[in-house]
Amino acid sequence: MLMLTCKQASKLVSQSLDRPLSWSERLRLRFHLLICDACNHFNRQLRVLRNAVKRMMQHTEGDSTIQLSLEARDRISREINRSTESGYH
Amino acid sequence: MNNINNWLNEHGDYLYRFALARLRDTHQAEDAVQETMLAAIKNNSFDGESSARTWLTGILKHKIIDLQRKQIREQPISDLIDLDASDTSMDDFFDSTGHWLDKPQTLEIPDNALEQKQFLKALSTCMDKLPAKLATIFSMRDIQEIDNENICKELDITTTNAWVMLYRARMGLRKCLEINWITG
Numbered sequence: 001m002l003m004l005t006c007k008q009a010s011k012l013v014s015q016s017l018d019r020p021l022s023w024s025e026r027l028r029l030r031f032h033l034l035i036c037d038a039c040n041h042f043n044r045q046l047r048v049l050r051n052a053v054k055r056m057m058q059h060t061e062g063d064s065t066i067q068l069s070l071e072a073r074d075r076i077s078r079e080i081n082r083s084t085e086s087g088y089h
Numbered sequence: 090m091n092n093i094n095n096w097l098n099e100h101g102d103y104l105y106r107f108a109l110a111r112l113r114d115t116h117q118a119e120d121a122v123q124e125t126m127l128a129a130i131k132n133n134s135f136d137g138e139s140s141a142r143t144w145l146t147g148i149l150k151h152k153i154i155d156l157q158r159k160q161i162r163e164q165p166i167s168d169l170i171d172l173d174a175s176d177t178s179m180d181d182f183f184d185s186t187g188h189w190l191d192k193p194q195t196l197e198i199p200d201n202a203l204e205q206k207q208f209l210k211a212l213s214t215c216m217d218k219l220p221a222k223l224a225t226i227f228s229m230r231d232i233q234e235i236d237n238e239n240i241c242k243e244l245d246i247t248t249t250n251a252w253v254m255l256y257r258a259r260m261g262l263r264k265c266l267e268i269n270w271i272t273g
């Protein structure tokens with residue numbers, strides 16, 4: 001069977017991000033994408049999604065206004081002191 | 090160990106942001122930093138060859154995965170097994186013949202800085218709406234870029250389960266983005 005349904009095609013599109021597709025899967029997917037705009041959009045969307053979440057991560061990492069709260073910093077500092085006092089020489 | 094408290098002062102915020110970007114939860118991110126500092130005391134193998142920050146970040150990466158594993162394992166196992174029945178889990182998106190109920194639309198990250206910020210905010214909201222375990226595995230795969238084999242090992246799930254969960258997570262996110270961004 002050469003024809004995939006959109007449901008099958010979209011599953012392969014997602015899995016292509018997680019594993020190498022087999023030769024026949026690639027062929028059938030490519031054929032489906034030739035004739036189906038919706039699945040082409042879906043394919044593109046998943047790649048956009050991947051880029052976007054990475055950009056989101058970089059924004060958080062680079063945002064110097066995001067800091068440990070004073071409470072958290074104190075708590076961690078206390079834990080460090082407790083841990084170094086108990087049995088470490 | 091004064092050293093460690095100095096490290097907390099110098100690198101604490103950096104490590105916190107690193108953890109927050111991956112765990113997306115302030116309490117969990119704080120826990121990850123604390124665990125990293127305590128592990129740094131216990132396993133004092135810092136050789137000064139890499140920077141302290143690089144060394145601490147290496148520990149932090151493992152602590153983040155530990156927290157994610159815990160989060161996934163606290164979910165009832167039946168929920169994970171349920172995912173094997175993948176054929177019904179996509180009924181929201183496809184009709185019985187496998188056609189899209191709503192055809193996916195064009196979706197692009199805007200170039201304009203302000204719009205891009207709004208886009209990422211919409212994405213963040215969508216991730217919050219995702220079931221926690223799906224958000225976690227999606228983060229591990231698409232944000233942390235851990236390979237599938239290691240995700241399965243860490244979470245003790247099958248590769249098929251992982252594929253199904255990732256498929257569902259991505260499907261839900263792109264749909265949510267369409268609603269919140271394109272028409273928003």
Ligand SMILES: [Zn+2]
Pocket residue numbers: 005006007009032036037038039040
């Ligand atoms: Zn299609």
